[in-house]
Amino acid sequence: MRCDEVREDVEAFVLGALEPQEARSLEAHLAGCDECARRVDAYRTAVDHLAMSVPLYRAPARLKERIMVGIGAARPAFPHSLVALRWWAGAAAAVLVAFAVGGITWAVILSSEVRDLREDKRQLAELSELDAEQRSALLRLRGDLITARSEQERLVTTLEEQATFLVLALDPDLIPTELEGTQLAPEAGCSYVWSRTQEIGALTCQGLPSTSFSLVYELWVTLGDETIGVGTFLPRTDGTAQLLVKLPAEVPGGMSRIWVTLEQQSQTGETLSSSPGDEVILLPVPPQQAAR
């Protein structure tokens, strides 16, 4: 690979966007070309900072607990007690030496005390070890409980959503609106129903194309003069999706009253688009066609 060829690909290389074989060839060139290596380093510094552009989310509180449990650190610091123990043992030894100079009798007595002290130390160490094992087991159990609680919360949320869908399905006063895919998603179709009694709308879709990681489907409605994005969703692997929205008023049918677009997630991540984009994916079925 020549330097001019490297210059063509250096940006993609630093982003990790070259095919593996291309990247290997460029790396081989860099090993023997300081000038190109410096060029790569300059780009790498810029690219390394891109991670900071992500929208910031609060990490779940349990994450910190999981990490501290994972390193076995969610316990009192044992080293301090061991340091103290070593200090006392050292002091006792010093006393022993001093008294040994004074007389054998004292030395015998003190050496006996040192033996006792060493025995105490050994027993203390055993107890500490046992205690540490028990603590460690308890902490592992605690970590498992935290994980289980998180999974339970997720399941409860899912069950609550499914229960709401079931309740809506049994509502005799449902107001339905059918939506069909535009040319961007000709296989897609959705049913939107609104419950007057519960003031909840439910969207059920099938045949939705998968999206890239930075895109999301968004449901829009027009209430009076106002257009509102009421919820975003992604399809499952089989192209189906469900969305529940709290809406206080019925959304009448018609071409502009309720529709679904594909939206880019905003760079800052705090909010999604404030107005619907051009990539319309689903529109209501025209009344005469729906009647047929």
Added chain:
Amino acid sequence: MAREQSADDPMGIHVASRSVDISRDAPVDDRSLDYADAADDVLVLAIEKRDAQALEALYDRYGDIVYSVCLRMVGDVQLAEDLSQEVFLRLWRRPALFDAGRGKFLTWLLSVARNRSIDERRSRGRRFRHESPPSPTGEETLAAVPATEGRDLAACADNRIVVGRALATLPKEQRLAIQLAYFGGYTQQEIAKRLDQPLGTVKTRIRLGLQKLRLILID
């Protein structure tokens, strides 16, 4: 002795942590270590000496942004949590992998988070595009958290603003191509296929976009 890092920062901005002139052989007096204010490098040295409080302090500073990078890349809150845990456990097990002479700690930490997320995406065959979106699932964004509580937000707010503004200056097509490569882990050919654009067009977008970013952030 502490010194401001911004003097040798090519971006001309600084993370709200300090670098210190300290070698790996220098003793760290754990009893006098002020964890909340200690420089990142000092805390990493303390981690080498198995100081769990040092890891906790670094988590308090950067836990949210590490989690956010993982979440951005895999789009799944549970997986992002698992990956973030791996990143910090890796720091605990092998702190010597961070070389203070080669750059800032946060940059290194986020590159570990990104690389681990890319590995995970690849090992799962890139089926994340079908999974839950990060934003509407009830996760609280730090923008809604008071600055006094969002410590890591304060810690890298300057850099985030500069990088965010730099990205915003790029044309949408260039920005999207760079984001697909960087956060999605896609190659140029894959991006061309996904966007239904000629490969040459994607290459040009990436090249021009990154050249402009470099000019803004480095030169």
